Amino acid sequence: MIAQRRTRVKFCGMTRADDIREAALLGVDAVGLVFAERSRRRLTIEQAAALRDATPPLVDVVALFMDNSAEQVREVIARVRPSLLQFHGSEPPAFCEQFGLPYLKAVGMGGQGVAEVAAVIEAHRHAAGFLLDSHAPGAAGGTGERFDWADVPIIEGRPLLLAGGLAPDNVATAIRMTHVWGVDVSSGIESAPGQKDAGLMLRFIEAVLAADADQGRRPDDSATVPDRVR
Ligand SMILES: O=C(O)c1ccccc1N[C@@H]1O[C@H](COP(=O)(O)O)[C@@H](O)[C@H]1O
Numbered sequence: 001m002i003a004q005r006r007t008r009v010k011f012c013g014m015t016r017a018d019d020i021r022e023a024a025l026l027g028v029d030a031v032g033l034v035f036a037e038r039s040r041r042r043l044t045i046e047q048a049a050a051l052r053d054a055t056p057p058l059v060d061v062v063a064l065f066m067d068n069s070a071e072q073v074r075e076v077i078a079r080v081r082p083s084l085l086q087f088h089g090s091e092p093p094a095f096c097e098q099f100g101l102p103y104l105k106a107v108g109m110g111g112q113g114v115a116e117v118a119a120v121i122e123a124h125r126h127a128a129g130f131l132l133d134s135h136a137p138g139a140a141g142g143t144g145e146r147f148d149w150a151d152v153p154i155i156e157g158r159p160l161l162l163a164g165g166l167a168p169d170n171v172a173t174a175i176r177m178t179h180v181w182g183v184d185v186s187s188g189i190e191s192a193p194g195q196k197d198a199g200l201m202l203r204f205i206e207a208v209l210a211a212d213a214d215q216g217r218r219p220d221d222s223a224t225v226p227d228r229v230r
Pocket of ligand 1: 141187
């Protein structure tokens with residue numbers, strides 16, 4: 001069985017080209033651009049297109065929506081060319097699947113029981129992965145609040161990304177506890193909403209690398225490649 005060698009990292013809520021370049025130099029796998037209406041990090045299409053152009057190859061651009069209209073999603077796809085979509089609202093599977101791009105479905109872990117979380121994951125059978133965030137269903141994310149990582153479900157074969165209140169000081173513990181496919185952070189690497197801090201970005205990546213090294217994401221590790229990404 002092939003084992004997972006490293007934890008994937010997504011930096012979300014990017015609003016400045018220099019922050020994206022810095023993130024890419026640090027080795028992030030993906031950057032997130034926010035189109036959710038209630039977000040303080042929300043971009044116009046023009047801003048997002050410029051950030052897309054500033055993103056080097058082999059770094060995924062993830063477009064984040066929260067109950068946006070299908071028309072808005074289509075416009076973002078046409079003009080920003082994201083490689084992944086991320087849905088944070090109450091979008092049903094058929095809505096998320098209609099765009100012909102892989103998508104992440106956010107699962108609000110706040111106030112939801114194991115059965116409700118499992119039901120969302122089961123319903124979105126074509127999702128590329130799931131982003132477990134601390135907010136309650138229907139509430140916005142990107143708040144810097146965390147949830148109890150002991151609640152992270154054990155889901156065979158589906159990639160899980162952990163989000164919500166991650167920061168340089170806690171991400172290593174989170175990885176050791178949950179063995180997730182990836183981690184997603186916004187507030188924890190910011191000096192103000194949408195403004196990433198170079199020092200915090202560096203410390204976050206160093207903490208992820210340290211966790212991967214000392215928890216032994218080596219062939220004898222129990223965390224294996226989810227079926228969905230083979
Ligand atoms: O970032 C936002 O403004 C946002 C708005 C609406 C839904 C989701 C949003 N962000 C996502 O939430 C996670 C966790 O954020 P944080 O690290 O706790 O600040 C973030 O990574 C985004 O995927």
